[in-house]
Amino acid sequence: EPEVTQTPSHQVTQMGQEVILRCVPISNHLYFYWYRQILGQKVEFLVSFYNNEISEKSEIFDDQFSVERPDGSNFTLKIRSTKLEDSAMYFCASRLRGVETNTEAFFGQGTRLTVV
Amino acid sequence: EDKVVQSPLSLVVHEGDTVTLNCSYEVTNFRSLLWYKQEKKAPTFLFMLTSSGIEKKSGRLSSILDKKELFSILNITATQTGDSAIYLCAATQGGSEKLVFGKGTKLTVNP
Numbered sequence: 314e315p316e317v318t319q320t321p322s323h324q325v326t327q328m329g330q331e332v333i334l335r336c337v338p339i340s341n342h343l344y345f346y347w348y349r350q351i352l353g354q355k356v357e358f359l360v361s362f363y364n365n366e367i368s369e370k371s372e373i374f375d376d377q378f379s380v381e382r383p384d385g386s387n388f389t390l391k392i393r394s395t396k397l398e399d400s401a402m403y404f405c406a407s408r409l410r411g412v413e414t415n416t417e418a419f420f421g422q423g424t425r426l427t428v429v
Numbered sequence: 430e431d432k433v434v435q436s437p438l439s440l441v442v443h444e445g446d447t448v449t450l451n452c453s454y455e456v457t458n459f460r461s462l463l464w465y466k467q468e469k470k471a472p473t474f475l476f477m478l479t480s481s482g483i484e485k486k487s488g489r490l491s492s493i494l495d496k497k498e499l500f501s502i503l504n505i506t507a508t509q510t511g512d513s514a515i516y517l518c519a520a521t522q523g524g525s526e527k528l529v530f531g532k533g534t535k536l537t538v539n540p
Contacts, residue, residue, distance in 0.1 A: 358527035423470040
């Protein structure tokens with residue numbers, strides 16, 4: 314069964330460093346997302362990406378965040394200068410078509426980011 | 430502010446019990462409600478509900494949506510230890526790609 318894959322599964326970084334979280338969405342999917350889940354809190358939407366551009370972003374997704382689809386398979390989330398409060402589980406998700414078609418989003422296993 | 434509220438936050442039952450998990454929502458331009466199961470890391474999809482009163486069923490799991498009262502329930506009958514997980518409820522809205530999640534219900538099924 315096709316799945317969304319994320320690497321690495323766990324990353325530890327020093328405050329102020331840049332990190333890149335990587336995702337390979339399901340191959341024929343067109344819509345891509347990043348969510349995060351701070352320990353003990355809700356899963357929160359960060360950004361959606363379609364047709365090589367950001368289609369929607371949340372207030373959390375400020376200038377220190379960026380996303381990119383550098384080739385036909387990868388989808389990355391970059392955090393430029395990490396802060397302690399960026400420590401969270403980051404989930405990538407993909408969807409075959411837009412949400413208006415009522416198709417479900419498939420989530421990856423997540424990358425646990427720890428900022429020290 | 431759009432919100433999804435789940436109850437209870439935590440539930441401990443014995444194998445064979447039947448459980449009902451609740452999800453209420455207040456989102457503008459509501460489109461659909463989804464249930465996910467989160468065991469270790471990745472939320473895995475269970476159901477998507479768009480119409481009131483139509484039960485969706487998969488094995489021992491079933492779910493229904495009430496768009497008038499703005500809630501959904503997820504039922505699990507004859508629970509097994511493998512049902513132990515966090516169950517997440519999320520809403521979608523017209524004109525938005527995002528899922529608005531609740532905090533989840535942590536279900537523990539003891540043998």
